[in-house]
Amino acid sequence: MSGYQVDDATVEEIETERATYEPITEATRRLADLCIRSQVDAASTARALEHLQAAIDVLSQDVAEGPYGLRHSRQGPTRPWGNAVVGVRNPVAPPLKVVHETDHVWSDFELSSAYEGPPSLVHGGVSALILDQLLGEAAAAAGSPGMTGTLTVRYRRGTPLGALRAEARVERTEGYKTFAVGQICDAEGVCVEAEGVFILPRWARSEQEQPERFE
Numbered sequence: 001m002s003g004y005q006v007d008d009a010t011v012e013e014i015e016t017e018r019a020t021y022e023p024i025t026e027a028t029r030r031l032a033d034l035c036i037r038s039q040v041d042a043a044s045t046a047r048a049l050e051h052l053q054a055a056i057d058v059l060s061q062d063v064a065e066g067p068y069g070l071r072h073s074r075q076g077p078t079r080p081w082g083n084a085v086v087g088v089r090n091p092v093a094p095p096l097k098v099v100h101e102t103d104h105v106w107s108d109f110e111l112s113s114a115y116e117g118p119p120s121l122v123h124g125g126v127s128a129l130i131l132d133q134l135l136g137e138a139a140a141a142a143g144s145p146g147m148t149g150t151l152t153v154r155y156r157r158g159t160p161l162g163a164l165r166a167e168a169r170v171e172r173t174e175g176y177k178t179f180a181v182g183q184i185c186d187a188e189g190v191c192v193e194a195e196g197v198f199i200l201p202r203w204a205r206s207e208q209e210q211p212e213r214f215e
């Protein structure tokens with residue numbers, strides 16, 4: 001399957017790429033929040049739009065074909081930088097920084113108004129998105145990466161926008177199938193729980209270089 005790319009990018013080259021594109025990605029996240037909450041008048045939004053169009057014109061001068069994929073360097077960190085949850089070059093991603101412990105993975109993160117579903121609460125699809133990623137990373141970190149086969153989500157109470165923690169761990173592995181569980185909590189406790197089965201697809205079963213983990 002295309003999209004998994006092994007390269008020889010050095011640590012320095014990877015840091016240069018991050019330093020080049022991370023600031024504009026962060027600015028775009030801020031922009032998404034401002035699109036929702038700004039109260040400036042029409043003349044001001046028209047002026048802002050002109051600046052944005054100028055930025056779009058500059059960035060459009062050189063664009064890669066297709067999505068970013070998962071870039072695995074033989075010399076440096078793996079770059080899932082287009083990923084919708086952890087991608088440092090993806091303004092749609094909050095982004096989560098996922099910490100890999102011996103027996104579980106976790107992340108402390110903030111969700112802005114761009115992730116709203118019910119008023120002041122996180123959209124249920126966004127919670128499922130984040131748990132899909134965390135459970136998938138737990139499976140990969142345990143040495144059994146896979147695609148989500150089935151993800152079951154239980155919304156126990158509304159998840160407030162703002163500061164949250166997500167955690168996941170592997171429960172058991174059966175051949176190509178890895179069963180993982182996880183949750184999203186706020187300061188009061190668990191808001192959302194999930195369980196999922198992650199399956200190593202047929203096309204990947206013979207491949208030698210599997211991505212073991214995202215950052």
Ligand SMILES: CCCCCCCCCCCCCC(=O)SCCNC(=O)CCNC(=O)[C@H](O)C(C)(C)COP(=O)(O)OP(=O)(O)OC[C@H]1O[C@@H](n2cnc3c(N)ncnc32)[C@H](O)[C@@H]1OP(=O)(O)O
Nearest residue numbers: 132133136137140145146147148149150197199201202204
């Ligand atoms: C290398 C992979 C990625 C690594 C990423 C690392 C970072 C992770 C972070 C990213 C996180 C984000 C993650 C994402 O967003 S992943 C994106 C969302 N998921 C997908 O797009 C998956 C699409 N589906 C497939 O690719 C295949 O159908 C899969 C891979 C699921 C199965 O493949 P295949 O069809 O070839 O399998 P098989 O026929 O040999 O069956 C094998 C066993 O599995 C059982 N079964 C089959 N289907 C399901 C099902 N749906 N639920 C439960 N069980 C199922 C089946 O009964 C059998 O069991 P048994 O009879 O042996 O007991």
